[in-house]
Amino acid sequence: MANIQFKGIHKSFGSNKIISDFNLKGKEDEFLVLVGPSGCGKSTLLRMIAGLEKIDNGEIFINDQKINELHPSKRQTAMVFQSYALYPHMSVFENMSFGLKIEKRPKEEIASKVKEAAKILKIEELLDRRPKELSGGQRQRVAIGRAITRNPKIFLFDEPLSNLDAALRAEMRVEISKLHNQIKTNMIYVTHDQVEAMTLADRIVILNNGNIEQVGTPDEIYNNPSNIFVAQFIGTPKMNILEISEENMISENILKLFGLEIKFNNIKFEKTKHYIGIRPEHLKFNQKSDFTFNPEIELIENLGNEKIIYLKKDKDQLNAKISSNTEISNKIGFNLQDLLIFDKNKIRIKL
Secondary structure: OOOEEEEEEEEEEOOEEEEEEEEEEOOOOOEEEEEOOOOOOHHHHHHHHHOOOOOOEEEEEEOOEEOOOOOHHHOOEEEEOOOOOOOOOOOHHHHHHHHHHHOOOOHHHHHHHHHHHHHHHOOHHHOOOOHHHOOHHHHHHHHHHHHHHOOOOEEEEEOOOOOOOHHHHHHHHHHHHHHHHHHOOEEEEEEOOHHHHHHHOOEEEEEEOOEEEEEEOHHHHHHOOOEHHHHHHOOOOOOEEEEEOHHHEEEOOEEEEOOEEEEOOOOOOOOOOEEEEEOHHHOEEOOOOOEEEOOEEEEEEEOOOEEEEEEEEOOEEEEEEEEOOOOOOOOEEEOHHHOEEEOOOOEEEOO
16 A cells, blocks of 8 residues: 655646646655646646656655655556567566566566566466557556566556557556556556546646646546636536626626526626636536527537537537437526536526
8 A cells, every 4th residue: 555645746847837836745656647738737746746747846755755866666656658668679578577587586487577577467368468559448557567577556547548559549448447446555547637637536636737636436536626717628519608797787696698687696796807617518408407598509419319409698618418309499407506607707506
């Protein structure tokens, strides 16, 4: 068992600030996913844990041991890279055993660990092949197997599935999740793919410009986003956000939205700009709802099991997501409980 803790981490490249005062305490054996747009600092954090990148300020602890100055080989971490990083002239067995050979482990121990990892990953029949003879998914299994043989306290995954096609990514997500359940070791996983984050994580850390926007379970992140950035980053299509100006405020707790007067019992609005959010899947056709309105349908995308409906109501653009067997009409409904309210700074107002 292991846990990791970050205290006041800062990292810059020249004048470009990448990480700003990053603080986080992990939990034992959890699957922690760092997610955010390109350039937000998530891979840099992973490389600082591994010792591949120097920390400017702050401290990282693994099991209460400060690791800032430890050599990468002494940190008891193992990293799986996006590019697989396999030696092309070596067999699968040799690639998986390379780290153990460097540590001068006994041959019997090396063979045992490699065979055990290969069995877990179902690549026993591939041990004599070279990387060029493997598919992308098989190469990624070998890279993960190489990490397993090290028996690390913490696994570090740096966008390991981004080079795979969509079907294989889905398959490997399941395999990585099963692996975590089987070996019960901390995993820190970096991705920009919200589907990977939602399906793999025990907890998600959403990063933006080197700062933590929110930390929580997938359900917490999806149902209770702390701000508009989080609300729109998680969910496909992204959450509809509507700007509400002072002229839309009928009173301190009544807003005008889609031509409707909507009363909120647990809030008093200030006379300033606000934002209302509603997820596409919460806009309903032909269902009993608290409120209904008549938008213009601009486009329908048929995705097989579901449809994305592009709508317009006055100056507002909206998306609705419905099952493919739902009958489409010109009347859309929504429930009051599905509306999220954000203040002028785009921070969520809890009702």
